[in-house]
Amino acid sequence: MSVKIMADSACDLPLDFYEENGAILFPLKVHIDGSEYEDLRTIQPKQVYDSIRAGNLPKTSQASPAGFKEVFTELAENKQDGIYIAFSSELSGTYQTAVMIAEQVKEEYPDFNLSVIDTKCASLGQGLVVMEAVRLAKENHSKEEIVKAVQFHSEHMEHLFSVDDLDHLAKGGRVSKASAFVGGLLNIKPLLNVEDGKLVPMEKIRGKKKLLRRIIEVMKERGVAFEAQVVGISHADDLETANEMKKMITEELHAKDVYITSIGAAVGSHTGPGTIAIFFLNKQPS
Template sequence: MANVKLITDSGCDLPYEFLVEHDIEFIPLKVELEGKEYDDVTKISAKAVYDAMRNGKSPKTSQASPTKVKEVFTKLAEAKQTGIYIAFSSELSGTYQTACMIREQVLEEYPDFDLTIIDTKAASLGHGLIVYHAVRLAQTGATKDKIVQETKFYSEHMEHLFTVDDLEYLRRGGRVSRASAFVGGLLNIKPLLNVEEGKLIPIEKIRGKKKVLTRILELMEIRGVDLQNQLIGISHGDDEETALLMKEMIEERFGCKHFYMNIVGSVIGAHSGPGTLAIFFLNEKTNSEIDIAQ
């Protein structure tokens, strides 16, 4: 991966070990908990955030530090490295916009700096699978143009389906009203949401956990293509048991063999809460010679 340096941020929910192993530059977003601010992933774990939320705490999040973004970009510019920054949805964080602004600043000092910034309009492992595919391409020696083209394709065709265990957390983030959260809690209502053009969009409300999992399968069948040969992403809000159940249901229904599973990170989890479950897959196949499922 020496020809093209990949950069991403903590919105991707890939394990930090994966990013280190593949020499990906990492930009952490910020998490504030009990009056202290932390760099996501490197200074605070998702598990710690979920435990705090279960104990009634309300973490807050903010975009990546402009200083950190400039540090990463300047290092690449000084090394004359070509870079691709695969960024968390601009509709969910200001990090993408900040990165674009700082890129212009760095270009003033290093006019030959070659950096493309891609707004994935994706989140969690939807974002993560896009980064994963870019890594695979880079490992084969693909050109920057090829990686950018494929990354944009994945960004445009990545489906997100997710549900939360407790509407109260979405209420705190302004996603649902207090009344909806209260009634939903009483009736065991589980909202089913997706991401469109980078924004969280409610699809429907379903009563009961089992029914919402079944509905996710129905929507996967409607929206997905060649699911059996895809790498399916599953992320969870510190609820591996439900994630594994969902994996079994997907395997049984579609014959899928390739999965990438990880915990929903602090930045997204602070708003969706413990018990969140999210599924990610493509709604159109790329013509790439790289098979993401391998």
């Protein structure tokens, strides 16, 4: 590919995606019991969910500045254009760090053509943007064309998700404590979305079946041309619900394809087990 595509592990694409497509991964860090792990490389989501179930909430930190410096410098030395598609700046400092390192490298290599893009997306919402960028890069589209597509898909990517316990997001500062509530005993399911890169609670729904039905209703309200787009589903140790959701989306919305992946260790440290998330476009590319 004439343009090197880069992403961080918060996009929740599997490791083999990077290997098969020549993309570069910047892993976020996960900390459990005093040990530091690299998301996707040295820790798997199941370890995180087991830790949370045992009452031990993991912590996370952004991707390594040294990792950015090494990769960006190598691309600059090889005179290769690059696009880094970043996790929402409202949820992590990773984007700001990448921008800072990119500026340092460009001081030494003024002709380095690198774009660092804040998707304002998370999990597979970000992942679908990365997948589109890789597709275009493999078809040898120009860097400008890919950047334009990344910006469009980022702007129009809908996120709908539900967590078993909002306390995990509140403790990590991802939603306000005032927004968190305990609903497990009452079978209350929160439905959230992402607005301008931030996690925002939408509704409280009683029961899983009503939750999944409501997700389909919101998709019909907000989505367009499902027969022409790939819908993403990410889940936290709940493949059964992901498959149930896929069946509903396929039968009722006739999506072109439905791509399922596990929520990774970094994002999963904040959502907790039992999370289900759906991603789709609310506008068709021209």
